[in-house]
Amino acid sequence: MTPLLSVSNLSFHPKRHWLSGGSEDFVLAPVNFELHQGETMAIIGENGSGKSLLARLLVGVETPSGGQIALNGETLVHSNRRLRYQRIRMIFQHSKGSLNPALTLGVQLEEALLLNTQLDEQERQRKIQQVLTQVGLLPDHQHFYRHMLSEGQHQRAAIARALILDPEIVIADEPFAALDPSVRSQTVNLLLKLQKDLGIGFIFISHNLGIVRHMSDRVLVLSQGKVVESGKSEVVFSWPKSECTQKLMYAYQSLTQK
Numbered sequence: 001m002t003p004l005l006s007v008s009n010l011s012f013h014p015k016r017h018w019l020s021g022g023s024e025d026f027v028l029a030p031v032n033f034e035l036h037q038g039e040t041m042a043i044i045g046e047n048g049s050g051k052s053l054l055a056r057l058l059v060g061v062e063t064p065s066g067g068q069i070a071l072n073g074e075t076l077v078h079s080n081r082r083l084r085y086q087r088i089r090m091i092f093q094h095s096k097g098s099l100n101p102a103l104t105l106g107v108q109l110e111e112a113l114l115l116n117t118q119l120d121e122q123e124r125q126r127k128i129q130q131v132l133t134q135v136g137l138l139p140d141h142q143h144f145y146r147h148m149l150s151e152g153q154h155q156r157a158a159i160a161r162a163l164i165l166d167p168e169i170v171i172a173d174e175p176f177a178a179l180d181p182s183v184r185s186q187t188v189n190l191l192l193k194l195q196k197d198l199g200i201g202f203i204f205i206s207h208n209l210g211i212v213r214h215m216s217d218r219v220l221v222l223s224q225g226k227v228v229e230s231g232k233s234e235v236v237f238s239w240p241k242s243e244c245t246q247k248l249m250y251a252y253q254s255l256t257q258k
């Protein structure tokens, strides 16, 4: 079966500026993995290991130095960003900050449809209502401004923005980090449900190994820009091979057993 996402030899070397001298630059060594429809992959690793950079390369915000990304067997051309943003959508850590305070949620959802689809006004309205309902908000929330939404609703609004263009893959950078525990578990359950209902591929970055273990089918472990371990989550968590994974697990266990 053709994988939903196939990443081969994806690498990143920062462009050197003559003023930067000989300082050590961060390099993301070739990354390879496959993700199948309906699967969830977690990217874990210590601070500064390149997790967010990898997410930004996948979504198309950063330009890779080498390698290929194929979606359903079709190689993505980096210059075609519009199509890329439509098919692979990102949820950012600070969902509140990603909403424009001056525009209602509905206007922000409609903007994406106006820019990327040929839907007429009635169809756009139907789509907005559908996506709001999917994420557990009410159709009337489209008239709300950012300050009128609760923390949990901000997170749902961010997910609605990611889903409005019917993406094949959603990537989330630390989507749970800034949330209080009850909103966090609601968000985890919502994402699991949406993924099951819509069959999308989901990639997320998290330091919370409890959530990673609960949510992900596969896990990719980064250390200093290199993939040091990857595989099925149950295998990686039961028999961590790399020293880095063992350390991450040990640190997480000592944190949660306090």
Ligand SMILES: Nc1ncnc2c1ncn2[C@@H]1O[C@H](COP(=O)(O)OP(=O)(O)OP(=O)(O)O)[C@@H](O)[C@H]1O
Pocket: 014, 015, 026, 045, 046, 047, 048, 049, 050, 051, 052, 053, 054, 062
């Ligand atoms: N566009 C870029 N050009 C050059 N270097 C970059 C670029 N983007 C990120 N980096 C470097 O990549 C390294 C990894 O950063 P990144 O934010 O991906 O780490 P991370 O694993 O997500 O860390 P954290 O868990 O702390 O969020 C950093 O040293 C950063 O300076």
